[in-house]
Amino acid sequence: MKEFIFKNLSDAMKKELIKRNAVKTDKLYSKVKNICTTVKKNGINAAIRYAVKYDSFSANSILVSKKEFIEAEKQIPLQLKEAIKSAYKNIYKFHEKQLPHGYGVETTKGVFCEKRFMPIENVGLYIPAGTAPLPSTMLMLGIPAQIAGCKRVVAASPVQNKINSAILYAAKLCGITEFLKIGGAQGIALMAYGCSNFRKVDKIFGPGNQFVTTAKSLISIDPDGCSIDMLAGPSELVIIADDYANPHFVAADLLSQAEHGKDSLVILLTTSKELYKKVVLSIQKQLVVLPRKKIAKAALKNSFCILFSNIDQAIKFSNDFAPEHLIINVKNPRKYKDKIINAGSVFIGQFTPESAGDYASGTNHSLPTYGFARSTGGVSVEMFMKGVTFQSITLMGLKRLSKSIVTLAEAESLNAHAEAVKVRLK
DSSP states (O other), X not given: OEEEEGGGOOHHHHHHXXXXXXXXXXXXXXXXXXXXXXXXXXXXXXXXXXXXXXXXXXXXXXXXXXXXXXXXXXXXXXXXXXXXXXXHHHHHHHHHTTXXXXXXXXXXXXXXXXXXXXXXXXXXXXXXXXXXXXXXXXXXXXXXXXXXXXXXXXXXOOOSSOOOHHHHHHHHHTTOOEEESOOHHHHHXXXXXXXXXXXXXXXXXXXXXXXXXXXXXXXXXXXXXXXXXXXXXXXXXXXXXXXXXXXXXXXXXXXXXXXXXXXXXXXXXXXXXXXXXXHHHHHHHHHHTOTTHHHHHXXXXXXXXXXXXXXXXXXXXXXXXXXXXXXXXXXXGGGGGGGOOSOSEEEESTXXXXXXXXXXXXXXXXXXXXXXXXXXXXXXXXGGEEEEEEEEEOHHHHHHHHHHHHHHHHHTTOHHHHHHHHHHHO
16 A cells, blocks of 8 residues: 655645546447447347357346246355345345335415325346355345335346356345346346347446446436446545554455455555554455455555544545545544545444445445545435426416416516416416
8 A cells, every 4th residue: 555644745646646547448438339339229139149258148048037046045055045134134124214205285375296206117236246246236226126116126247157146045035036147238238228028127226347337327328228326436445543443453444345356446544653554564464365365456556545643634535535435443433423524335433344334234335436425325215216296286376376487487588388377367
């Protein structure tokens, strides 16, 4: 990890540290656009050809069968099954509280306005499976869709022949029966555009690599495509720590995110030079036994530590950075909670590892990256719903509103709007 001292950083250097690396290139954009255009035109057959090319797809069917769901449940070790069920319970319990409730207001006598929240009927859930299967992501996306009451939920994941059994079991718990064995840009395009024998979805959720992210970007601006949850980039973690923090805990937390991918970004913000030295030594020791140490080492090359004079300075930097994940591992951490403005998910105290949120505490791990935490939060139940407004006006209510409506319409030179009111009052 590179080391910086905050007081020695110029504004330009601070800006550079906060800036994320762009992943989109002209070559990547062109390739993904071609995939999306071809799948849009030729449907499932084109998606299969790309799946064969990029993922060595060899299954007899692109959809998971009932038999495969049943077999998957039988193949999972009991301990893993119980872990998935426990995580499902906690995630469901937390997300159930997010279900929005409608309301009605009589804004003026005789003018009734209300808002109702309705589930999006058709949604697609993308489950990455590049370097490791992710049943946790299946739960994080499937449970909010289940609580929202979406009528049709389609999952998709890249595969050679079979979807991972743990992912299928998690999907079954979420009530999902339609599962595509196609991922990548071709999987996103197929869900977005559909074809004669596969109905398109109305919104796509889920993280993925740069091909998936670029495909989501493209289909979201195509009138024939669909909406998306967010553009998720490489995993990010910021840790704010002081002398009170256990360096082995801090090192383990940094590595837990560094092992996600070579482009992951992990950052230590600390007031203690001694802690930083101990964390570096602990990282070196822990790396030795880490199966994904090559990936973690590559991520650590892009990561850094900044030494601050006080915790408030560190929090200010973190708010400017707006990380996907933020761990506050300092003495009396809760007193800093209200100072956090920008973060996807916050982990408070030495016994709250980011891993808890990734798997089983209850909060969602599908979170904003690239600094988008400044303006948006993670996946929630409400993202699987739409708020529809209704209004009902009596004759007397319209008379009371008429002067305002007509005056504003005529001020905007929209006389037909004004006439739509006048004609009712003649």
